[in-house]
Amino acid sequence: MFEKLEAYLEEISHYLSGREEREEILSEIRSHILEKTEQEFGETSGSSLGKVIAAYGPARRVAERYLDGRPIIAPALKRFLFRYTALLFAGHFLLTVAAVAFKRSFLMFPILYVPSMGPFEALCYLPTALLFDLGVVTLILYLVTQSKKDLRLPWPKFSVDLDEVKVPKRTIGNVSGLLAMTALTGAALYFYIRYGTIFFVNLDFDAHQPLFTAAAGQWYSLILIGLWALGAASLAFKLATTSPWVDAVKAGLSLVLLGLIFRVPLDTALVGRPSQLPAGLVRWLKLSLTITVLIICVSVAADLIKALVRIGRRKLPRTRMAGQNRP
Amino acid sequence: MDPEAGHFETEMNRGFLQILVLAMLEKDMYGYAMVRTIRDLGYDVEENTLYPLLRRLEKNGWVKSKWDVSEDRPRKFYGITDAGRGLRTELLNIWNKQDQILEHIMEAKNHV
Numbered sequence: 001m002f003e004k005l006e007a008y009l010e011e012i013s014h015y016l017s018g019r020e021e022r023e024e025i026l027s028e029i030r031s032h033i034l035e036k037t038e039q040e041f042g043e044t045s046g047s048s049l050g051k052v053i054a055a056y057g058p059a060r061r062v063a064e065r066y067l068d069g070r071p072i073i074a075p076a077l078k079r080f081l082f083r084y085t086a087l088l089f090a091g092h093f094l095l096t097v098a099a100v101a102f103k104r105s106f107l108m109f110p111i112l113y114v115p116s117m118g119p120f121e122a123l124c125y126l127p128t129a130l131l132f133d134l135g136v137v138t139l140i141l142y143l144v145t146q147s148k149k150d151l152r153l154p155w156p157k158f159s160v161d162l163d164e165v166k167v168p169k170r171t172i173g174n175v176s177g178l179l180a181m182t183a184l185t186g187a188a189l190y191f192y193i194r195y196g197t198i199f200f201v202n203l204d205f206d207a208h209q210p211l212f213t214a215a216a217g218q219w220y221s222l223i224l225i226g227l228w229a230l231g232a233a234s235l236a237f238k239l240a241t242t243s244p245w246v247d248a249v250k251a252g253l254s255l256v257l258l259g260l261i262f263r264v265p266l267d268t269a270l271v272g273r274p275s276q277l278p279a280g281l282v283r284w285l286k287l288s289l290t291i292t293v294l295i296i297c298v299s300v301a302a303d304l305i306k307a308l309v310r311i312g313r314r315k316l317p318r319t320r321m322a323g324q325n326r327p
Numbered sequence: 328m329d330p331e332a333g334h335f336e337t338e339m340n341r342g343f344l345q346i347l348v349l350a351m352l353e354k355d356m357y358g359y360a361m362v363r364t365i366r367d368l369g370y371d372v373e374e375n376t377l378y379p380l381l382r383r384l385e386k387n388g389w390v391k392s393k394w395d396v397s398e399d400r401p402r403k404f405y406g407i408t409d410a411g412r413g414l415r416t417e418l419l420n421i422w423n424k425q426d427q428i429l430e431h432i433m434e435a436k437n438h439v
Contacts (some may be wrong), residue, residue, distance in 0.1 A: 025378070025382070027359065027377055027401070027403075030360075031402055031403070032374065032378070036359055036362075036374075037401075055374075056375055057374075061375070065375055065379040066378075066382065261337045
């Protein structure tokens with residue numbers, strides 16, 4: 001009959017581990033529950049005990065009321081969790097892209113090691129890097145909070161202040177953007193189905209000359225069409241919602257697609273093609289395309305950071321409100 | 328009730344419960360008896376809020392406690408200390424002042 005009560009007290013005890021007065025707290029709760037059961041139900045049965053325990057509240061919530069409530073990260077520092085993680089991950093991301101593009105490793109012992117890797121390894125590496133960055137920033141903010149010192153944490157001023165990142169409005173711009181992106185995606189699909197690529201050296205489609213080899217042309221075309229389709233889909237979602245998750249998901253998926261570009265290196269994509277192009281122009285093409293893809297990656301990463309900051313800022317007031325309601 | 332209003336109620340209850348407990352403990356009482364007394368007065372108190380509050384008041388020296396093991400079931404009795412009486416007087420002064428301010432404002436509003 002009392003197993004239910006003992007199991008409940010054991011659960012509270014689990015959450016109070018490390019507190020000197022734990023046994024006394026549990027004795028008092030036990031005494032209260034038994035007395036209430038007897039007074040209000042006349043007898044102590046499993047069913048009546050269960051009702052009183054349920055009314056007393058979930059074990060974790062009960063235990064939390066005895067804790068002093070000092071947060072792991074001070075409320076004023078919480079916004080830095082997202083800011084610093086975003087900043088750190090941006091650096092991590094750029095180095096990862098560079099490690100893939102230039103086949104180089106980057107080491108800043110003991111805080112950073114980005115090995116030379118292929119695009120698929122990079123896709124697996126980036127989520128781990130994000131978790132690592134989050135952990136490092138959390139640890140630093142935890143230490144700052146526990147030190148109880150009134151530290152002013154630095155935050156660089158960007159041309160776009162992340163504090164001023166506004167929730168985008170549903171405007172006519174979204175509608176026209178959606179129409180344009182849909183038309184672009186449709187046209188690209190038409191060319192891809194008809195010619196197997198959307199990259200041409202000339203605009204004479206009767207005697208068209210593809211820019212890349214057949215396999216590379218197909219691969220790059222599909223990625224570009226995917227990126228445009230993603231843009232169109234996100235604009236369509238924005239007509240229905242202003243949630244920052246739309247931008248975050250779009251940027252995240254775009255980064256995945258951009259990462260896939262490196263699966264077919266430009267060196268092989270332009271080999272022997274087109275033979276009519278001078279070697280100097282081919283070299284220039286490789287360099288300019290690599291730089292363009294890197295710039296797009298940075299821009300998309302910035303969009304992802306802004307979206308994550310907006311998501312973090314939306315969650316902060318709720319967290320603060322929940323914290324205020326504790327006794 | 329509007330969830331936001333519920334938050335305000337929780338905030339108000341927190342302060343009120345402290346004064347209430349200090350006012351009740353002129354006579355030694357144990358937790359369950361306090362809950363019953365408060366409920367009989369028409370005010371609902373969360374049991375799991377009362378005990379941590381008593382513990383905090385005791386930690387600060389405003390109430391004292393002792394276990395009574397003379398009966399079958401041990402009970403922890405709480406009573407107010409001199410420091411607790413001083414705090415109670417201060418809190419009641421604040422309470423009265425707030426009440427006067429509110430009354431004054433509401434009266435002025437009714438005369439408009």
